[in-house]
Amino acid sequence: MATPQSLPIQAVIFDWAGTLVDFGSLAPTQIFVDAFATFGIAITLEQARGPMGISKRPHIEMLLAEPGIQAQWQQQFGRPSTQHDVDAIYERFMPMQISKVGDYSQPIPGAVDTFAWLRAHGIRIGSCSGYPREVLDVLLPMAAQQGLVPDHVVAGDELTAGGRPGPFMALANVLALGVTDVRACIKVDDTAPGILEGRNAGMWTVGLSLSGNEVGFSPAELASADPAEVARRKAHAETHLHNAGAHVVIDTVADLPRIVTEIAGRMAGGERP
Incomplete structure (x- = not known):
C-alpha cells in the first residue's frame, strides 16, 4: 500500500470542537x-x-x-x-x-500524537471552525500549551464569502498552506456542514462519530453510558456523516493516521475524491 511519503497527502484540515478538542462538542x-x-x-x-x-x-x-x-x-x-x-x-x-x-480546551485523546505523525510525514496542518475569531483567540493558546499548534487557522466570521457548508474556509487554508492540488487534501470534521465544506472544496473527507457533536457524550458520560445507547448514537452519527458525503467515518482523530495511509493507497490506485 502506498504511504504518505510515496504519494503525499499535502494537507489535513481539521475542525476544532468535537474534532481536536472538547470531546462531545459540549x-x-x-x-x-x-x-x-x-x-x-x-x-x-x-x-x-x-x-x-x-x-x-x-x-x-x-x-x-x-x-x-x-x-x-x-x-x-x-x-x-x-x-x-x-x-x-x-x-x-x-x-x-x-x-x-x-473549560473545554482539553485535546481529544490521540490528537497531539496525530499532529506529530502528520508532521513526521511532511503533511501540513490546517484548521477552521464555526467559532468566531474572538473565541478562537481564547481557545488557541490553551490548545497550544497542550501540544496542538496547526500551521493555519481560519475562524468562522472572518471570510466575507461566508462559512460552512461553503468551501471557503477550507480553501483559505489551501491558499495559506501553499497546497497545489485540493485533491491531495483531507478535511476532518464531526459535523455534516463540515463534511460538506470539504466536499465542496474538492477534498477527501473524514467524519468523526464518537468524539463529536453527533454522539454528544463527554468522556465521563461515555464511560458510564449504556453500550446499546452508545452504539445507537454512533450508528446514527455514522449514517449522517456518510450521507453528507464523508469518504470515511472513524471514531476519533486518534484513528486518522491509518486513514491517511489508506487514502494515499486509494490515490495511488488512481482514485480521486
Whole structure:
C-alpha cells in the first residue's frame, strides 16, 4: 500500500470542537441553551446541536426558525423574531462562549500524537471552525500549551464569502498552506456542514462519530453510558456523516493516521475524491 511519503497527502484540515478538542462538542451546545434561556426561551441540547458546524450567528438564526422555538418566542414577546433579535441573542451568546470555551480546551485523546505523525510525514496542518475569531483567540493558546499548534487557522466570521457548508474556509487554508492540488487534501470534521465544506472544496473527507457533536457524550458520560445507547448514537452519527458525503467515518482523530495511509493507497490506485 502506498504511504504518505510515496504519494503525499499535502494537507489535513481539521475542525476544532468535537474534532481536536472538547470531546462531545459540549462548549458550544450548552452555551446556546444558556443564551436562549436568558431570553426566557427553553431549548434542548438536542435542538442546540442541530445546526452545529456552521458559524454561530447563522446557527442562532436557524434555531429561531425552528417552529417550536419560534412559537416560544412569539408567546414570550408577542411577535415573530427579527434580525435584531438574532443580533441580540448573538451578543448575549458571545461573552458567555468566550468565558467558557477554555473549560473545554482539553485535546481529544490521540490528537497531539496525530499532529506529530502528520508532521513526521511532511503533511501540513490546517484548521477552521464555526467559532468566531474572538473565541478562537481564547481557545488557541490553551490548545497550544497542550501540544496542538496547526500551521493555519481560519475562524468562522472572518471570510466575507461566508462559512460552512461553503468551501471557503477550507480553501483559505489551501491558499495559506501553499497546497497545489485540493485533491491531495483531507478535511476532518464531526459535523455534516463540515463534511460538506470539504466536499465542496474538492477534498477527501473524514467524519468523526464518537468524539463529536453527533454522539454528544463527554468522556465521563461515555464511560458510564449504556453500550446499546452508545452504539445507537454512533450508528446514527455514522449514517449522517456518510450521507453528507464523508469518504470515511472513524471514531476519533486518534484513528486518522491509518486513514491517511489508506487514502494515499486509494490515490495511488488512481482514485480521486
